[in-house]
Every structure is written in C-alpha cells, then in structure tokens.
Amino acid sequence: MSKLGALRDIRRFRFWGMFATHMFSCVGLIAVLFGLYDVLEPNAISKIHFPFLLAVLLLAALYAAIRSYPRPVSQAYSKPNTEIRIVEGDLFSQEDNLVIGMTTTFDSQIPHVIHPHSIQGQFLHRVYSNDVAALDIDLEQGLAQHRPIGQIEKPGKKTRYATGTVVTIQHQRKHYFCVAYGEMDEANQAHATMDGIWRSLENLWREVGARANGDPVAIPVVGGGLARLSQILPAQDSIRFIAMSFIFASRHARICDRLDIVVRPEDVERLDMLELQAFLKSLQDV
Known part of the structure; x- marks a missing residue:
C-alpha cells in the first residue's frame, strides 16, 4: 500500500x-x-x-x-485453501494468469469498436502488439467449441455468443481468460447487468479451475467504465462482488491458489481499504 x-x-x-x-x-x-x-x-x-x-x-x-496501521489488503482462507489480495497497479504487469473482460461478440477492432484504453484495447496492444488478426485467430479457435446464439447488425463482429462465454488463450506462457460479461448494441455501446456478471463469474471460475492448474489469477475490477454499471456497481461493491463469487465457487471445487483483484491507481482513492479487509475476513464464515 x-x-x-x-x-x-x-x-x-x-x-x-x-x-x-x-x-x-x-x-x-x-x-x-x-x-x-x-x-x-x-x-x-x-x-x-x-x-x-x-x-x-x-x-x-x-x-x-x-x-x-493500514496494510496491503489480503486474506488467507483454510476452507477453501486459497487467498484473495487487492492489488493496486497495472493488470498487465502482474505475473499471474489474467482475466480479460469482453463482450458477447468478442470484438477486437480498435479504436472505432473497442476503446484503446479499455482492458480489451490494452490486451491487444500489450500482449498482441496490435496484431488484430492474430488475436482474432486465437479467439475463433476458442469459440469453435461454443454455439452462437444469434446475429446483431452493427459495425465490427456480428455473431453473438451467450453471456458468460469464456475463451481461454494460452499465449507467452500465460493463460488469458476472455470472459464475455457485456453485450454490444447496434451502436457498439457496451452494456451489462449484475445477473449477467454473476453468471459470467461462475463460468469463469469453472474455466480457471479446469485450465489454470491452481496457479494464481489476476482479475480487474469489473462492471464499471464501458459496461455502464459504475453507478449501481461502483468499484468498492464490484470488489466485494468478485470476492464473494470466488469464495462461493471455491466451496464446491478448487479454483486457484490465489486471486488478485487489481485496482487502477486512479480508482484506489475512492476505496475504503479497511472496510474491504474487514469484508474479506468476514468471508471466512460464509
């Protein structure tokens, strides 16, 4: 801290x-x-x-x-045997496997469809060096095992998949869990619902448990920004939402040794870290 x-x-x-x-x-x-x-x-x-x-x-x-005195926010759990940390910093600087939030059309084109500063935009820039074709190939390979649910007429990709669809990409010795928790409308405006995010997290944890081999996973704060949920799911609540979903899922099956919830430095000022520490500790009794 x-x-x-x-x-x-x-x-x-x-x-x-x-x-x-x-x-x-x-x-x-x-x-x-x-x-x-x-x-x-x-x-x-x-x-x-x-x-x-x-x-x-x-x-x-x-x-x-x-x-x-305030300390870095973390909590270890014995049942399940895991740990949750709240980390201030850059998602793509973490050594962990990463969660990448996407929409149900899995768009990748910037800047007219995907904002360059979004997690998806940074993923394309920092992991794929702006090679859209290479990213699309990896996404299409992962989507081959999922059935589309329809089409939408809009600029960019038009094939829609179910909310909560997860595509796992193994790239440069890391796993990137691309989870579709938002939907695009005809104007390429991204939207999400709390129910959709919760279902997406459930699917995400199952995929992480199956593919990460127990290695730590880092996830950004989800639900705000371009997903247009920041008013009803601010960062403080989003972190609690993610942590609770992770612990509930971990009660049923092992997911990973540690979950890092990564918060951007500009968002940290709005967080009550002592309250979050108390909340993580309370999850021991869930």
Whole structure:
C-alpha cells in the first residue's frame, strides 16, 4: 500500500475505531497486571507518579497504532485453501494468469469498436502488439467449441455468443481468460447487468479451475467504465462482488491458489481499504 493510500485510510472512522479498541484493550491488560501486582505488593500502585502513567498511555497508543496501521489488503482462507489480495497497479504487469473482460461478440477492432484504453484495447496492444488478426485467430479457435446464439447488425463482429462465454488463450506462457460479461448494441455501446456478471463469474471460475492448474489469477475490477454499471456497481461493491463469487465457487471445487483483484491507481482513492479487509475476513464464515 502506498503512503498516500495509508494516509487516506487513517482519516477514516474505521481506523480510529480500531485504534481505540486496541488502545483500550492494551490499557485494560496493563490495569489487570497492575491489579495482580497490587495484591502481591499492597499500596505499591499508590506510589506510581504521573510520568509513569503517561508512559503507559503512550505505550498503549503505540501498540494501537501498530495494530491499526493500514496494510496491503489480503486474506488467507483454510476452507477453501486459497487467498484473495487487492492489488493496486497495472493488470498487465502482474505475473499471474489474467482475466480479460469482453463482450458477447468478442470484438477486437480498435479504436472505432473497442476503446484503446479499455482492458480489451490494452490486451491487444500489450500482449498482441496490435496484431488484430492474430488475436482474432486465437479467439475463433476458442469459440469453435461454443454455439452462437444469434446475429446483431452493427459495425465490427456480428455473431453473438451467450453471456458468460469464456475463451481461454494460452499465449507467452500465460493463460488469458476472455470472459464475455457485456453485450454490444447496434451502436457498439457496451452494456451489462449484475445477473449477467454473476453468471459470467461462475463460468469463469469453472474455466480457471479446469485450465489454470491452481496457479494464481489476476482479475480487474469489473462492471464499471464501458459496461455502464459504475453507478449501481461502483468499484468498492464490484470488489466485494468478485470476492464473494470466488469464495462461493471455491466451496464446491478448487479454483486457484490465489486471486488478485487489481485496482487502477486512479480508482484506489475512492476505496475504503479497511472496510474491504474487514469484508474479506468476514468471508471466512460464509
């Protein structure tokens, strides 16, 4: 976690609630120890002066600060045996296998159909060096095992596949899980629904479990931006959505050793990392 991120979280009420809890617990423990000492040495406590009491309070405050200070958000689970981390950074700089969000037409042409700065646009640029033909060949090979559900008249690709269709591409020793959670309309505007995203994640986890061999997988925050769900599924809720789906799926079958949810630096400022840490911890009891 960056220094700016830590300073942001320190300003939140949750941090000060944790700080107060740890400080009072430390003071309470010291008070109990003093009580036991008073039993062994009667009237000894009455001789303690203010500077010593101040030192006790400072020690308790230091302990509380150390325990409450924001740290990178991660949570390990024993059942299932996996881990979830929230990572600030660039998706394509991760060493993990990657999840690439796409639409049900699996369009690849930029800039008129796919925005160059979208995950799909970066995928084409940074993994395929803008070779659209090579990407289309790999997508078509993966789509050969899926049955189309219809056609749509629009610029770009016109064949539609079911929401939640997953195409796995193995490229440069990585697996790229291309999952279609959004749909294009006739004007090439991408849309998605929460139900469609949930079903897409279910299909994604099955594919990851079958193809990733347990290796870590990184996924971007889904549902916002071009999917036009940012108003009802902001980044904070999207992360919880992804994590909950992953844990539910992991209860039924092993998916991977670790899931990294990658957040763009410009989105981190809007997140409450302490709340997300508390949420990930609560999933142990799901």
